[in-house]
Amino acid sequence: MRSADLHIGGVKSEAIEVARNRLMVPAFLFVLGFGILALRLVSIGIFEDISDQVIYGQSAQTEIVRERVDILDRNGVVLATNLSAPSLAARPRLITDPEETADRIVAVLPDLNRTRVVNKLKSSRHFLYIRRNLSPTQVWNINALGYPGLILEHAEKRIYPQGRLASHVLGYVDVDNKPQAGVEKFFNDHLSNTVRSNEPLYLSMDIRVQHIVRQELALAMNKFSAKGGAGIVMDVNSGEILAMTSLPDFDGNGSLHPQSSEMKNRNILEPYEMGSGFKAFTIAMALDSGTVKLSDEFDATKPLKIGGRTIHDDHAKERILSVPEIFTYSSNIGSSLIMREVGIDHQKEYLQKFGLFDKPVIELTGLSRSLLPARWEEIQSMTVSYGHGIAVTPLHMVTGVAAMVNGGRLIPATLIRQDSGSESERYDISSDISGFAQDEDYPQVISVETSQRMRHLMRLAVEYGSGGRADVEGYRVGGKTGTAEKVVNGKYSREDKITSFIGVFPMDSPKYVVFAMLDEPVGIEETAYKATGGWVAAPVVGRIIEKIGPLLGILPKDNVKTKYQNLILVEKN
């Protein structure tokens, strides 16, 4: 070829020249095209390399079972989860031998009625359901039958592996997985979000503590033939609820009757008159407002007659009592007299500050307001001072007492696990008072000094007073009993009582509030046929603390000295 080229000239060479020039155009286009491709390649390689992975990552994040997010306890134990539970459906037109098919289906699902299945399979409809929510084994067996006319449709079922244990906190869902109560309802936005199906909801509950509380309450309920019970364990420094139980309870997995009494959470739904437990608020406000000193004495020798009514003492000492004695021996007369000193305005102000006038704060639905006296005059203010004529929910009580002992900060109760920080260390009572940082996040209800005094008073009430049966060796339990007569047909009933005990431990550096309440207990021989808070509810709290103390890592201590012992007179024996 090359040798021939040399001899080309004239017209031929011109034609070749033209051809060469024309070739330049496609050559240029090729270069341009490949240049663009190369540039694009570089830009993809450098700038867009993640986009594909993002899509991949997302596709892996969404679960097969994803309609509702799991609920876990603070240690990661499953409280509620969604499991795949396909529904069995059929296309009757594809079934050739309905009788035989029905026989086989009934063999796998024995609880089905054979006649009904046959009728369904013989019907002329296109598509119908035979059974909802099959278990994995049943799914396998149905697939093994190999009938093309049978269809397994994807469906999910909410499962509560712990059964009744935390039913009132968790709530439940209906057949269509729509939440009806509890955490399920409150956090529905998160729980029903399919994109967040990988982020389980961690509750503040501890399933072990919950079990202990429920078991002890159930035992006491059985022993005293009580109608119901309620129990709460709360962390005083973070407001986390470790256990909340209300008896009788229900099983979220079973068939539910939304109107029955077992569905109501007594801790938040029903206000009760708390009785003497309320005296803690009375003493706290008296000390904090400065109207009463610890060493002040009040005359409790005779029942107090006021406005045509008489206030008696249940454990009458019939002598002059100091303030710690009024609290320890639970004197109604004494607390009424203290309230007279404090005044109605102060009383209302402090009860408001303790959050007793509002709905309790927690992540649950169906919270109940307190029942306050319609008229609030001297006699009402006196009965309120020892917990009659005012009804609050147990959660009100627990939140208020937690504020009373934790340094005076009203911390709202929460069911969500908080990040464990240095919170508890910052408020260690063993450090000096000046070590207390005033926390801006939470309202200061009473001063730190009053809070410290209340700790000692509550310890005294257990050491020398009616709460003695709640004492646990080593754990410095403090608390206050409460016994209130129930209102039946507008009158206070002598027999039907609400007994409660609100306990705090360890008292030298409070960590947990433990509350137990029993509805209408009946005295038995062992308790000398008495059904008061000291006999019924205090031992429950004692046994709960005995078990959860080691579990929660509270270090037992001996010989922790309680202050103000010199203000208390006790019987020598």
Add this chain to the structure above:
Amino acid sequence: MIKVVVSFFVLMVMISAGTVYSLKETTTRLEARKHKLSAQILKDRAAIKVLRAEMAYLSQPERLQKLSARFLALAPAGWAQMAGAVNAISVREEGGADQRKLVSFPVDEFPLLLPRKKPKFNVAKYDRSIMRASYKSDGPVHRSENSVYRSEGLGKEKQKIITHIRAPKTKKLNFYDRISLKIEENE
């Protein structure tokens, strides 16, 4: 020259086409494998969910408690078993194994009643008068010294006693010998 260049380019084009094709092929295969894997992961996760639920169901505290009561000799941890630091446990030097006092020990198969001092009438016990709580010698909480050491000590002492009795058993002690032995040990 052009021939060489052209053939080179043709070769390059063929090689690069081949590479691109094989790359695409590999990518498709990898893609398919990835989809399979991620589907498998999802399936496994669903299975793990079932297993987790089952584990939670099987480890219900109530069920575990029943099983433990039936099959294990474990009791709930008590307050006396909790210690704040290692130093709080190892106090052998001061406590001393031989300084521990014996609470009781089995002398023989039958219980033995030893003559005791007649209880004195304690006036304070029946005194119902009122006093300040802070003067009370000890409150209702501080019931006992550390019960751990006591039970620990008991085991060792018991063994010692048993060997002590076993040794002369060859000549069979009579009743009074045994009593005197016990009194001796008790001192």
